[in-house]
């Protein structure tokens with residue numbers, strides 16, 4: 001008897017579907033790629049042909065130039081050499097998708113990166129019961145339990161109010177996190193202009209073009225110091241401590257990342273105000289999702305695999321760690 005899921009082949013450079021000669025999130029340029037979302041560790045340039053959601057393709061074009069892209073809308077079904085393929089929302093960043101594969105009466109869901117909590121910038125995670133769930137485990141340790149989003153952002157607003165002469169400088173990755181911080185602040189009723197580093201402009205514009213309301217954004221560069229007092233400014237994490245930030249009015253340095261749970265990471269970046277804000281499932285979201293989907297097997301990738309594999313076995317779910325290379329960089 002054939003082994004469950006043996007028609008997909010997880011390799012260090014990506015998940016390969018031999019029957020259709022196509023890869024999922026390959027780390028090297030390939031002939032045909034399915035791409036779950038636009039983060040650089042999943043979406044690379046240089047593929048001959050790409051299948052992805054229209055939003056992910058737009059992000060890839062903004063980053064890598066024109067793509068030979070085949071847009072696949074959420075829920076649309078395509079067939080490649082007998083494999084049925086669908087993209088369903090993963091709730092991670094704009095356009096992010098889980099890839100649902102059906103073949104030989106088996107259903108495999110490749111989660112890509114995902115989260116379960118609300119995010120005003122993207123469609124919510126859609127649970128799809130399956131035989132094999134290929135899950136990420138970026139925050140796959142019981143110590144990772146993300147706090148409420150708005151509680152974290154309340155800290156930011158409180159620091160701003162308490163320090164009218166200063167500004168709050170928030171480090172946030174350019175794709176997803178920056179727009180989510182802005183959008184959540186808008187949901188909380190913060191209507192002041194938000195100032196952004198030039199490196200965030202293009203993807204913020206793209207989100208707005210795709211229908212995400214970010215309110216009034218202004219460039220943070222070339223603005224008089226006095227205008228920036230009492231303001232929120234966003235920049236990529238790399239700019240938090242560089243020369244650019246020295247011309248700001250005594251910034252309170254913040255960073256929005258799931259890794260801010262780890263004090264040492266906050267210290268490394270001289271972060272005064274760590275904001276634990278993640279676009280990945282935390283431990284409870286990972287385990288609750290597995291219980292909800294009731295897969296026969298769980299394949300774990302992308303992070304701290306061991307604890308989640310162990311948890312699955314304790315809960316009578318077959319599980320194994322996959323050995324995919326090269327993830328994490330801009331994912332937090």
Ligand SMILES: [Zn+2]
Pocket residue numbers: 039041042113302327328331
């Ligand atoms: Zn990732």
Ligand SMILES: [Zn+2]
Pocket residue numbers: 037039042092113331
């Ligand atoms: Zn990601």
